[in-house]
Amino acid sequence: MSPPVADSLSLREVADRLGVHYMTAYRYVRNGRLPAHKVGDEWRVDPGDLAALRPGTRRNPARRGAPDRDESRRRLESRLLAGDEAGAWGVVETATAAGADPAEVLTSLVAPALERIGAQWAAGELSVADEHRATAVAHRLVARLGPSFVRPGRRRGTVVLGSVAGDRHALPTAMLGDLLRGERFEVVDLGPDTPAESFVATAVAVDRLQAVGICVSDSGLLGTVPDFVQTVRAGLDDPAVPVHVGGSAITDVRLAQQVGSDGFASDPSEVVALFASPRVSVLD
Numbered sequence: 001m002s003p004p005v006a007d008s009l010s011l012r013e014v015a016d017r018l019g020v021h022y023m024t025a026y027r028y029v030r031n032g033r034l035p036a037h038k039v040g041d042e043w044r045v046d047p048g049d050l051a052a053l054r055p056g057t058r059r060n061p062a063r064r065g066a067p068d069r070d071e072s073r074r075r076l077e078s079r080l081l082a083g084d085e086a087g088a089w090g091v092v093e094t095a096t097a098a099g100a101d102p103a104e105v106l107t108s109l110v111a112p113a114l115e116r117i118g119a120q121w122a123a124g125e126l127s128v129a130d131e132h133r134a135t136a137v138a139h140r141l142v143a144r145l146g147p148s149f150v151r152p153g154r155r156r157g158t159v160v161l162g163s164v165a166g167d168r169h170a171l172p173t174a175m176l177g178d179l180l181r182g183e184r185f186e187v188v189d190l191g192p193d194t195p196a197e198s199f200v201a202t203a204v205a206v207d208r209l210q211a212v213g214i215c216v217s218d219s220g221l222l223g224t225v226p227d228f229v230q231t232v233r234a235g236l237d238d239p240a241v242p243v244h245v246g247g248s249a250i251t252d253v254r255l256a257q258q259v260g261s262d263g264f265a266s267d268p269s270e271v272v273a274l275f276a277s278p279r280v281s282v283l284d
């Protein structure tokens, strides 16, 4: 989003310049199509951003009404960073109306937007506060999308998910859990910073345990993962149950192998197949 500038425009002025109704201009802001910032109670728009929105200067008319993925991502990123849940949800609804299913919304919109936000934080372009605000909104989007992953029919067994002890990232297992629920797995998501003992206590208590998934986002924790995996594995009643380790810190199959994972998935489309497989281990 553009920083506040002295010559920024009110929404009324934006509407006049575009020749649209005030509510249309407001909607452009709320769904992230037009970057804006709040000054007190009022939305203000940078004239440069308005110029970029003008019909004919910005969009291919053939695509009018169906924003492409990059544009939707950019809009979502802008709404996440603005802490604007309603606007962010508007981007999700627009994508859904254009045909995206909930899994695509998570994997093609929300995750890449967070990835970009993380990259900007790492480059010193965003503060930790910006990242926290964006993540809080992302949590709410994921929660709102959750019920749309519920599928009727026989369950395929239970997957127990959580992040390795010390890892505070909560969204990866929340999103992964929904992708798996959408494929009729029962999922118990233990969330961030889960002790090995909690994985074990849960895994031995669930009905028809299919697999355990341990998420690692912070590569600073990688040294702890092999022992962690071993503790979890040793605590399971059935040694044939696979224990998978994944997440953004597990970047390739070799690393997965080193930390003791039974499998590796390089992208979301492979994750479901991985959890569906018995312990044949793609790493053997």
Ligand code: B12
Binding pocket: 107, 110, 111, 114, 115, 116, 117, 118, 119, 122, 131, 132, 135, 166, 167, 168, 169, 170, 171, 172, 173, 175, 176, 212, 213, 214, 215, 216, 217, 218, 219, 220, 244, 245, 246, 247, 248, 249, 264, 265, 268, 271, 274
């Ligand atoms: C939000 C966020 C935070 C939030 C987390 C809040 C919360 N409640 O979740 C906060 C601000 C707390 C945070 C803290 C830190 N973070 Co952070 N964070 C992120 C960010 C922006 C988004 C994470 C996310 O939710 N991604 C969305 C999910 C869906 O994507 P995903 O993880 O790839 O998950 C998918 C797959 O990997 C897969 N998957 C996930 N789990 C599993 C498990 C299995 C078994 C399998 C098979 C697949 C799988 O399925 C998912 C769906 O497709 C990322 C950027 C990024 N690239 O993701 C950085 C990022 C992960 N963080 C990073 C860092 C460095 C940190 C800190 C160390 C910063 C610091 N110095 O304090 C701390 C670590 C704290 C800790 N001890 O954990 C780095 C990690 C770099 C690295 N390689 O180590 C990243 C990549 C940012 C960056 N570009 O540098 N962070």
